[in-house]
Amino acid sequence: MISKLIEKIREKEAPIVVGLDPSIANIPRHIIKNATDEKGETLAAAADAIISYNKAIVDKVYDLVPAVKPQIAMYEQFGVEGMRAFTETVNYCKEKGLIVIGDIKRGDIGSTSLAYAQAHIGKVSFGSASLSAFDEDFCTVNPYLGADGVKPFIEECNKNDRGIFVLVKTSNPSSGDFQDRVLRDEDSTLYETVGIKVNEWAALSMDGAYSNVGAVAGATYPKMGEILRRIMPRSYILVPGYGAQGGTGKDLVPFFNPDGLGAIVNSSRGIIAAYKKDEYKHFGEEGFADAARAAVLDMKKDINDNVFAKRRRV
């Protein structure tokens, strides 16, 4: 699956993921009104609003980017109806030729991780049937439970040609609480140690020059990104934290390999709520999807100017 992602990154000349994290506060009022006029202030109406919002944005950006990353929490908060919106979003994005990275951050003991893996990047058996539940192309995985919580995901990668990104160094302010602690016997931090494990796991699911086993490392920590880039040469790095969380184009440089590959950068609010920012306000609330398109184009330019102008182009 990583080779498919790389192919699409090359084709679109954009190592960019649009984060589909639809918080209600960012959904334009006319979309909310349509939904609540029909179904009232209910979970079902919230789900309908999310679907309309996402589809309008996807329609305006699918030709520009290789992938989207729906953050499942923003759907799960609306219960079963929210999960319906998640499923419809995944399916719609796949119809549009986008690669879908489910930002689910699951991880559990082995038998339970297998259930999550089958739900999101595999199939589940029921009698003689083999059924798809959420069916993303990639998903994110939390490593706190160790190898036996991650390996079922890797097995599903190999069975179904899918991929994962393991959390290594997250973008949030307190990610250092545990991730940055120095391990005595390893003489390296926890995030480096997790990175070393990811590099071992990467060998279990190679797909061309890169592995289906990637990592998450936040744009907000570029020096740590540089270290991780060295530790995990075969792993793609999914880089959140660009834009709204504070990461800039310059911060992205160390996450890429000299071949111009190796990283894909996510922006969520910076794109899907661009219409609220001063620079895109002229699109108006009704023009939110056009504002998102403009923000993607600006992000692409920012990455090209800062990362690729100094290297050869993707």
Add this chain to the structure above:
Amino acid sequence: MISKLIEKIREKEAPIVVGLDPSIANIPRHIIKNATDEKGETLAAAADAIISYNKAIVDKVYDLVPAVKPQIAMYEQFGVEGMRAFTETVNYCKEKGLIVIGDIKRGDIGSTSLAYAQAHIGKVSFGSASLSAFDEDFCTVNPYLGADGVKPFIEECNKNDRGIFVLVKTSNPSSGDFQDRVLRDEDSTLYETVGIKVNEWAALSMDGAYSNVGAVAGATYPKMGEILRRIMPRSYILVPGYGAQGGTGKDLVPFFNPDGLGAIVNSSRGIIAAYKKDEYKHFGEEGFADAARAAVLDMKKDINDNVFAKRRRV
């Protein structure tokens, strides 16, 4: 919320949680047949089978135990329909007076953790409405992202009188991959360091002598349980790993405080699939729920004999 749990533990004289982890392989064939006769080999039929199975078990054990712990992965694997089964299970258990611990192991950056927290132990705002999504009493939380990934859950605990159990030392064989590493500056392991944080967080949501912020520590690691019991005196420990995973009655002793409180022990397969074990085979497949009841009574006796016979009773 922890005081409500303690009250129910005292009332039932059983610090026991029944893990509702319905894997299809353990659901009796007549239940599967009823579901597939009606809906075919579909996600909807799997969900229906899970609901029937759970309700039958709950009907036979709700008078014996204070709480249940549905493992959401076993529902999520069946997609939106599976999440419907999760919701119906949560609601049914609450109707029966059981406390529901959602084993969801969520954790993300702050704004996203808030969405998970509102989904599972809070309410989500939509327009002027305040809506319930999954609405458990407690949920489990993954600490890998640090304080800002955990605190939104604590805030929801305080707002809605709910509780959480933070993963500290998990029951699985490879939990030591990261959790057991020694941190140089702290001169203690990662799991101890997480335990120290849990103890700090516990102070933020006290409810009587104990805190709404508890911890998960596996029965499979009793020595580590003893250490954690000391580090986190105000936190209830949710103890998985008893039974099918290898933990025994004797292993449970160190997880309890001298007051006979402080721990609640989960068993999943050992109870809900008891009918497959030699000792309960005489109940037959149709008698699966009676077998579950017998297994609960035996677990209660095992805990009483090993933990409380040597101390004063709960």
